[in-house]
Amino acid sequence: MIITNRLHSKSGLTALFLTLAAATSLADEGMWLFNQPPRALLKEKYNFEPSTAWLDHLQQASVRFNSGGSGSFVSEDGLVMSNHHVGADALQKLGDKDHNYLRDGFFARTLAEEKRCHDLELNVLVSIEDVTDRVNAAVKTDMIPEQAFLARRKVIAEIEKESLDRTGLRSDVVTLYQGGQYHLYRFKRYTDVRLVFAPEQQIAFFGGDPDNFEYPRYDLDICFFRVYENGKPARIPHWLRWSRAGAAENELIFVSGHPGRTARLLTLAEIEYQRDVLFPETLAWLHRREVLLTAYGARSEENARRARDDLLGVQNSRKAREGGLAGLLDPAFIASKQAAERALKNAVAQDPKYANARDAWDRIAAAQRVISENAPMHRLLESGRGFNCELFGIARTLLRAADERPKPDGERLSEFRESGRASLELNLFSTKPIYDDYEQLCLADSLTFLAERLGARHPIVERVLVGKSPRQRAAELVKDTKVKDVAFRRKLYEGGKAAVDAARDPMIELARAVDAEARAVRQIIETQEEIKRQAHAQIAAARFAIQGTSTYPDATFTLRLAFGVVKGYDENGKHVPCQTTFAGLYERSREQGGRPPFDLPERWIKARRRLDLNTPLNFVSTADIIGGNSGSPVVNKNGELVGIIFDGNIQSLVLDFYYTEEQARALAVHSSAITHALRRVYGANRLADELEGRRRR
């Protein structure tokens, strides 16, 4: 599953520090900006010239799932298609002890049955504006890094607030090329999002962890939602028409989605940090979480349900990271990285125009060392690995909101900016279920982790545990806090600092007890990031001048256009065909003896004889995609939907660092599989008709 790593998206900090990416010639490479599309490349290689209208339509038919994925509008009545595993967060939250929608699926036979999600926010990118000059003008060259960071944060807040006030649209300034450019993205937000259809997880994620990131595959990884406005299905101007034929071998296809983060042209120092520190650290954390959640889930069916989505996310991240680390440990990659860096450094050294970039690599390396020293404490205190549970996150938000909201907008911690307020409140007041036992489990483990990392005698640990064991402390905190009550949260949020202080809520007081250190270490990291941002901007400018501007920035979980062809590949001397079929699904289940996760849902066993087994199920293409692209529509030259991205193969896991099309492939569900299954397996003809434009909702 190629969702963005929610581990990180939950944290305040972007843990990866990206650099400028250059397109190699005539490969199907690139995660292109919609306002800087690869026109020349498409023309030259495929003799295809997308019109502005074509691009604009695809852009506005694309949907971002803020829980960490992509999707698209597939009817004029607000129907949105994404992956089952992108919808998983919403499915999990809708479940209760009598309903395991994430495992068992859901189908609304009428509009009235569509189930409103607790806190799902969908974004549609409406416009892009380059605000680089204004951002950079606010940062004076004589400012020390601390000042520069504050000045940049302030001007970004101003730009966003002005835009929000003027347009009413969610407005985010996005840092591209590691600081080489700043673009203002305006999004239409949808927050009344209702669940329409999800298949059983058995078929959506057939093969489970063992087959995740593998190919051939046989997954119906789809999920449908509908956006509402004013209590009615929203009327959507841009939506994708359904291709009746679907994707065909060797066909040129496009993917419009939200790749999370790439790190393709980090400096060598940054890459080595990822290889030697960040990836190992992250994997150790994921291993720990996977074991914890698996063991908890094994104790009862209900436990398994409660931990289900988190566990899937952890397993998925773990497998993705393992692949990434294997790439980082490939000496050939490091050698090519070194060579490229040396070449650019040499070019920079030879031209006085780039004098200011000459020591940029050293400045980045120095900043990276400071980050490396402080990152462990940052992860514990600020990213919250030391207090990893929902209730702590809520408590900290309440504590900090009280401190930050009275400040001028430009001086607040970035997550408390006015431009992000609506989204923050959607999360803070979410009615999603919170389970005491699960919170205790996670918090006790996390407090143990804190004690392990700092040592039990560290003053922070002693202050946090107040003479109790991690298990005792977690139990009492979860039991005694009132922040699980949404009304209480609203009261404190609206009551401000006086209300928060007066509440003396134990979880809020815990957040307060570590807040000074958490903010301090965050400031250190943010300052070093500013140093790197400036250095990267100088490198980027030199690279643009030397290598040309027909390129794309590293991924930033914002909308990008990728392209490629539907194409198999060779592996271990054998050809892997580009496409699988329903017949292959049944065969794969049979060869594994039907044992989980290769078991088929009852419905699929019964429906077999009603299916055309030659119907394509999954296919692969050379499109340049990564985590976050899950749920991205795959369209043909006519802009018709021919499939939906749901994964990459094992060989694609290095795409975080470099593009390769020898074996790396994007995996998609074929459009034919979707309508065929909806009609023949689920009897969901209304939904299939809506997709195929035969009827309205």
Added chain:
Amino acid sequence: MIITNRLHSKSGLTALFLTLAAATSLADEGMWLFNQPPRALLKEKYNFEPSTAWLDHLQQASVRFNSGGSGSFVSEDGLVMSNHHVGADALQKLGDKDHNYLRDGFFARTLAEEKRCHDLELNVLVSIEDVTDRVNAAVKTDMIPEQAFLARRKVIAEIEKESLDRTGLRSDVVTLYQGGQYHLYRFKRYTDVRLVFAPEQQIAFFGGDPDNFEYPRYDLDICFFRVYENGKPARIPHWLRWSRAGAAENELIFVSGHPGRTARLLTLAEIEYQRDVLFPETLAWLHRREVLLTAYGARSEENARRARDDLLGVQNSRKAREGGLAGLLDPAFIASKQAAERALKNAVAQDPKYANARDAWDRIAAAQRVISENAPMHRLLESGRGFNCELFGIARTLLRAADERPKPDGERLSEFRESGRASLELNLFSTKPIYDDYEQLCLADSLTFLAERLGARHPIVERVLVGKSPRQRAAELVKDTKVKDVAFRRKLYEGGKAAVDAARDPMIELARAVDAEARAVRQIIETQEEIKRQAHAQIAAARFAIQGTSTYPDATFTLRLAFGVVKGYDENGKHVPCQTTFAGLYERSREQGGRPPFDLPERWIKARRRLDLNTPLNFVSTADIIGGNSGSPVVNKNGELVGIIFDGNIQSLVLDFYYTEEQARALAVHSSAITHALRRVYGANRLADELEGRRRR
């Protein structure tokens, strides 16, 4: 499952550093030496006076499984009973792709069907001799620690060799009280050990990881072997008679087995090292292994079979360590530890007799710091976490055997002593199956771990990987080495250094490439251990003088006697009865919906109506047991077998550090359950008759 941690027993180093233990008054505490039994305590508390014959009989009816557990003779024809999970290592090795004995069980209907194990060695303790004076006499007070270590190793080798030559018995000098005493243990070895009976793992380990270390429990955790001599069942002088009634509530019982390691009176500095460094490190490694093996096993039925025993061991250690760490992080424990240490230090300070012990705690703390600095490298290189696969272990043994065997016996690395040669060769020439893909999996992960820990640019990592990625390197090493061939191993072992050098086997060359560093770091650790040993001996002497000698040493995986009563306990305001029944087994499966690991074997579903459901299945007692006691016989005052230890409850996991009988309990299978199940579920009347003394084999 309370097996000893094979993670550690495979390594050359004892990772825990024990100290003197004092018995608190009139608790059911203690892992007593058979030559220093708790006569006074038993007399005072239970008015029971075991005769020397009673003790000698129990001692010689007890069996040590060198793969990490305990057992007992239960017939005069060499029948040995242990736990299924103790037999697991042998069951795993006997399996192949068509036979999953570990999962499915085994039953030999005739002697001829009994299956010889690949490399199982059983030991019976025949005699104990105190050699403290001779060991200490060899170490002069003016020796520096390096010399002292060598002198002590030399004299121990001499003592063992003399004893072996004179008696033909395996002779081990065991360090007790951390160096306070040295006893020579002589064992009769059995190496022709055949599998007689194992139930399905589903019933032996019913409830799996979720119910492991929990109570109430419903596990038939048994396994039977038979020892042979000269191709015939051995005639056994001491074996345990079967009690027809089995254990009863409030009955005094005894446990004779091999607790692995306790750490009850480590100094505070050593405990803090365990809490802040060793346990977290070990848990991180176990998490990593658990995820690796689980993911591998999920890919196919055959993979699952190959990884099965390792995975069970890892999960078991993980759960045990989690419990241990929770105990270490309990401030009440640390406070009592501090108080006890302060009291003893004060007593020592006040009496000039103990002048040499006054700074012993500081010397231990200093040595612990050096160990702490070097332990990470030691774990990677010498304990082999950087090269964690069977083939590397074999290769290193061949390499080192060639270097060590020409040396005088007393100067060799301890594992190459003549006294241990037979056991070493049994392992080295084991015909157990080795799977290339599994070896590659483990080695690739382990090389990745090495690179993560040292950094990819570390000279050792570069030397090990020779410009390849960990996966590539592991693949070629496993593919190209010949040490998987037993005949090749024999040739090299017998051919000595010339043969080993000439072979240029890539895995042996890998071992050679890190051997200098591995030996160097081992020497550092061994020297510091000698420093600690001397300091602990001084503390021990003072403690004996001040607190009395009626005590027991920390566990050392040698035979100990524990005692207690069959007794339930209170938990969360409810009473947990001391005993469960077959009825409870079926109920537990039902309440979990029969989902794994709460599913019942087909045979048990069918046999239900034939069973007396009120038959006791498991019971608990206050006996002081830990990992390594698995399979220990539980006997009554008459020396009759009333049960077999198989686990401790969650509350018992702190027994590594201190004894408590409020809730901590030893778990055992009731003797009645065993014969009842053998007859009614398995139709194994011959075996049941042999146990009950109704017939010979």
